[in-house]
Amino acid sequence: MRYAIALLAAVTLVGGAVAVAQDRKPPEKLVFQSKGGDVTFTHAAHVNREKGECATCHEKLWPQSAKEPLKSSEGCRACHQAGGKAFEMPGNCVRCHPTVSSPPRTAP
Numbered sequence: 001m002r003y004a005i006a007l008l009a010a011v012t013l014v015g016g017a018v019a020v021a022q023d024r025k026p027p028e029k030l031v032f033q034s035k036g037g038d039v040t041f042t043h044a045a046h047v048n049r050e051k052g053e054c055a056t057c058h059e060k061l062w063p064q065s066a067k068e069p070l071k072s073s074e075g076c077r078a079c080h081q082a083g084g085k086a087f088e089m090p091g092n093c094v095r096c097h098p099t100v101s102s103p104p105r106t107a108p
């Protein structure tokens with residue numbers, strides 16, 4: 001019985017490794033252009049903070065492709081909101097839009 005459990009665990013581990021291998025090579029960072037000023041997304045730092053858990057963002061919030069424009073910061077808001085995992089968006093525009101030249105108007 002104990003052997004069976006160990007075997008099951010080993011099979012589960014291998015299955016997990018295969019699932020990870022199907023993920024594409026993650027980028028170090030991505031730059032999104034926007035009318036509000038370019039946004040640098042620190043992909044590697046975000047992955048580390050999620051302990052390598054790709055599924056937090058893929059494919060739920062975004063595809064594993066930067067070919068399509070983001071269109072909005074809505075997905076970022078999943079964590080970047082009051083009471084969320086990260087600094088909220090209102091009042092923190094420059095932390096994502098460091099090149100914003102004029103006083104920002106309203107959040108998108």
Ligand code: HEC
Pocket residue numbers: 023024025026027030041043046047050052053054055056057058062063064065066067068069070
């Ligand atoms: C905190 C959220 C988040 C996590 C966690 C995350 N990603 Fe991403 N990833 C993104 C965003 C945002 C994009 C850009 C999507 C877009 O442009 O539509 C992206 C894009 C990508 C791309 C496309 C890059 C390109 O140049 O086309 C790959 C590949 C990728 N991620 C792989 C991974 C892998 C592998 C993991 C897990 C190890 C992972 N991501 C975890 C947010 C995340």
Ligand code: HEC
Pocket residue numbers: 039040041042045046049050056057073075076077078079080085086087095096
């Ligand atoms: C899964 C949750 C999550 C998502 C989704 C997410 N972030 Fe973050 N982000 C964090 C956390 C956690 C931090 C670090 C804590 C903090 O600075 O408040 C962070 C920090 C940052 C920083 C500061 C630099 C750094 O990496 O420490 C920037 C810039 C940033 N995020 C931009 C974005 C953008 C742009 C998006 C959407 C494309 C996004 N984040 C989506 C969780 C997330």
Ligand code: HEC
Pocket residue numbers: 032033034035036037039069070071072073076080088089090091092093094095096097104105106107108
């Ligand atoms: C967590 C990071 C983050 C914060 C904080 C943030 N933004 Fe953004 N913003 C983004 C991302 C990502 C996009 C979409 C870029 C794209 O379309 O690829 C965006 C897009 C925009 C756009 C362009 C919308 C459009 O329709 O083209 C404007 C304007 C903007 N932001 C203003 C602001 C203002 C004002 C604030 C502060 C109240 C703010 N942003 C805070 C990440 C952020």
